[in-house]
Amino acid sequence: MNHIPSKRAFVALSLLSLTFACKEKEETEAPKKAASSAAAATSVALPPPPPAATTAAQVVPDAPVPAAGSGLAKAELDGKEPDAGWMGTSLSVSKLTFLHPKDWTAKTGDFSAATTADRSNGIAAGKYPDGASGASLRDAAAKALGLSECSWGASDTISLGKDKLSAEAADGTCKRDGKAAKALFVATSGKDMNVLAVGSWDDGKDNKAVLNTLRSAKGAGGGGGDATGIAACCAAIKQNMASAPIMYQGAYAAALGACSAAMSNPQGKQALGAVRGMLGAAGVPAACK
Numbered sequence: 001m002n003h004i005p006s007k008r009a010f011v012a013l014s015l016l017s018l019t020f021a022c023k024e025k026e027e028t029e030a031p032k033k034a035a036s037s038a039a040a041a042t043s044v045a046l047p048p049p050p051p052a053a054t055t056a057a058q059v060v061p062d063a064p065v066p067a068a069g070s071g072l073a074k075a076e077l078d079g080k081e082p083d084a085g086w087m088g089t090s091l092s093v094s095k096l097t098f099l100h101p102k103d104w105t106a107k108t109g110d111f112s113a114a115t116t117a118d119r120s121n122g123i124a125a126g127k128y129p130d131g132a133s134g135a136s137l138r139d140a141a142a143k144a145l146g147l148s149e150c151s152w153g154a155s156d157t158i159s160l161g162k163d164k165l166s167a168e169a170a171d172g173t174c175k176r177d178g179k180a181a182k183a184l185f186v187a188t189s190g191k192d193m194n195v196l197a198v199g200s201w202d203d204g205k206d207n208k209a210v211l212n213t214l215r216s217a218k219g220a221g222g223g224g225g226d227a228t229g230i231a232a233c234c235a236a237i238k239q240n241m242a243s244a245p246i247m248y249q250g251a252y253a254a255a256l257g258a259c260s261a262a263m264s265n266p267q268g269k270q271a272l273g274a275v276r277g278m279l280g281a282a283g284v285p286a287a288c289k
Helices: 007-042 072-077 134-143 208-215 231-243 246-262 268-282
Strands: 089-093 096-100 105-107 112-115 121-127 148-152 156-160 165-176 179-188 195-202
Touching (some): 072 156, 072 165, 089 112, 089 121, 096 208, 121 134, 121 208, 156 179, 179 208, 231 246
Antiparallel strands (some): 089 096, 105 112, 148 165, 156 165
16 A cells, blocks of 8 residues: 655655755855955955155255355465466456466457356456446456356455455356356456456366466556565565475575565565575575575
8 A cells, every 4th residue: 555645744844855955055155155255355445555755856055155254265366376387378457467378268358358168267357447346347257258147255355466466356156058157256456457357167177277367467567566576586485485395494484474574665675685694505596686
């Protein structure tokens, strides 16, 4: 006799099958959900990195212009003469003459100029009127050298050139073709001696030629700076002292002091006898005989 399950048993069997099916589905989908959750966790957007810091362009100020007494004008021109053997071509304005290197190119005008071919070194000089200041026209002289945007330091009173001319002098910083350039200004005064000059050189270049040119300043007929005519003797003593043995240094120093003092005395040539006596065995330069 065939056993036919009751309706109640059939329902119970169906529920049991459904329960197993659901459980199997949950066990199958659980790893998928876990993996999906992990992926979502790792894909969380990170905040964007901060923008790169921008550095403001650094503004480099022009080099400060020296105050009075602290720059080249005072240190390199006051009482200084050109290096031994310095020679050159004359650039004259009124009764003042400078000697510049022979290979410089000269150009005349309101401010006569002499420069190297590339204008990296040069000097310009001209007259200024009575009652005016040479400093009032130094920018015009600088323009003749191709300089612009000049700033000038405080002026010093110096003794200029072989003739010990009283002069005003100052340091300057300028631009030439957009590049930095250094400058020196000097101005003498007096009858036919109202002369100003500007010397310049490119920043970082050798300035020896400009310094020697300015140091070579000489007034016509002595310029009033050496009425005695013994400046050559003093210069020779100074030159010899630089290379003399130490045992003679004291003698040269004393003789140089006496010679320099004699230059302010109209009868200074008479003092050369005493100067020669001070030198003794150290040797008397030919210019002092």
